Amino acid sequence: MWRCAVLSVCCVSLAMAQLGLIDDFDPYSNHEACGPNEYFERCTHDCPPEKTCETRKIGISCLDVITPCIPKCICKEGFYRKSPGGECISEEECGPACGEGEEYKDCRNPCVDESCDAMGSLIPNCTIPEPCEPGCACKEGFYKLYNFTSICVPKCYCRQLRDTPECTNFVYKQTQAPTFNIRIADNMWKCALLLSVCYLGLAAAQELSEDVNPSYFPPACGENEYFEKCTHECPPEKTCQTRLITVYCPAVVMPCIPKCVCKPGYYRNGPGGPCISEEECGPACREGEEYKECRNPCVDESCDAMGSLIPGCKSPETCEPGCACREGFYKLYNFFCVPKCYCPALKNTPECRN
Incomplete structure (x- = not known):
């Protein structure tokens, strides 16, 4: 039950800040007038951040967690920040924008092969057009992972460089959870009221969650398996056929999936099949x-x-x-x-x- 008390205190603080029950903390009562092409939004979040002219075409993956509301002025639809914290202007005023890993060049060379295979070498027999054409190109040290996509990635994502000494220590950036601070209020009777309601709610929620949460009552696992409270969709569990294939996952934090997995040295005999030893699996080949x-x-x-x-x-x-x-x-x-x-x-x- 001590967990309920701790969670109740957290709940009270969040509720006071979120609902504005404490006048001194109410962010909605006296918000400043918004600027041109802006409007006031009572609940925004740290992630994804507000798009700027430069980042409007870049997709951002956020953590699968609930973050506190941040009341503030944001740009109207079709408008973007000229820069972080800057004024909101139209897309026409923003000018050209490129995707992640790209940069805009006034004079782009279309004869440069930006693929991971070529790594910036010139395309044979390609003639550069006389009128120089502007456009988006991969940033320095970035190349296109696959020729049929336009995504520019750091060179250490390219297959032929992944295991080189330079790329062995390459750190894949991960999104970090936002941090926040909540002030403690002096209005004790409101705190006591919220504490009582929150305490009962959390206690009931815990009782209900214990009935459905598989981590409290793990299922009986099969032969050569064990129960793991936190697995992820990526990388998928290895099978006999895929055990030598390396799977690269996106650099984002994914939610936990509790389930039975194979013990070390054992692999699924097909997706969802029983776990068998590597000797029983037989020969396996790599991708392709x-x-x-x-x-x-x-x-x-x-x-x-x-x-x-x-x-x-x-x-x-x-x-x-x-x-x-x-x-x-x-x-x-x-x-x-x-x-x-x-x-x-x-x-x-x-x-x-x-």
Whole structure:
């Protein structure tokens, strides 16, 4: 029950600040007049922050938590802050805006290949137009992760650089929870009234939550499983088929999912299947690969050769099993098997552009 008392005190403070029951703390009673193209909003939040001219096209992911209300003046629809804390102006007055990881250039070179594969090298046989054209381009040190998207990411997100010494210590930024302070009021009778109501409400809520919260009564887990109070949707639980595939998750804090997971050294025999040992799983291949009982080691799987035979190579008499690139996949930089349209020689062909 001590938790209820602590939570009740927090609830009282939040309620007094949120509902304006304490006159000295009421942010709505004497709010200042808003500026041109603004209006007063009783409840805004730290996240997402108000959009500015520069950030209006950038998507921001916020924590899946309830944050306190912040009453303030905000821009009307169709208007944006000229800068953080600046005046609200129309989108036409803002001028051009680019996406996250991009910057606007008065003279953009369309012959620069911004993909992770090319990393800023010039496109072969590309002619720069004489009238220089303005537009958005990746910032310095940023490249496009996939050719079919326009998202510019830091270079350490590119596959061929992820495991380099420079990128090993790369820190992925995460959104931080906002902090706030609440003052203690002197009006004791209002505090006592709120405390009583809040105490009873929280106590009832706790009793109800214990009936439905799986962390209080964890389900019986299967063989080679154990109950984990906090798992996440990403990365997903590894299966026999995906245990060698690395999954990169977005840099945001995700809500906890209580469930049974496989013990270390065990993997799902298919999504939602039983947990079995790695020996029982059998062979596994990486993303873009498949297991073959008879693999031909004389096939050059690189993007340059595209499945042609290695000159002077002799296949062993005894057929050997192993992993090979799937049909239509080739090794980019002799490392990962990727769809053929990721290969530099094909990415600009009519087949791959569509």
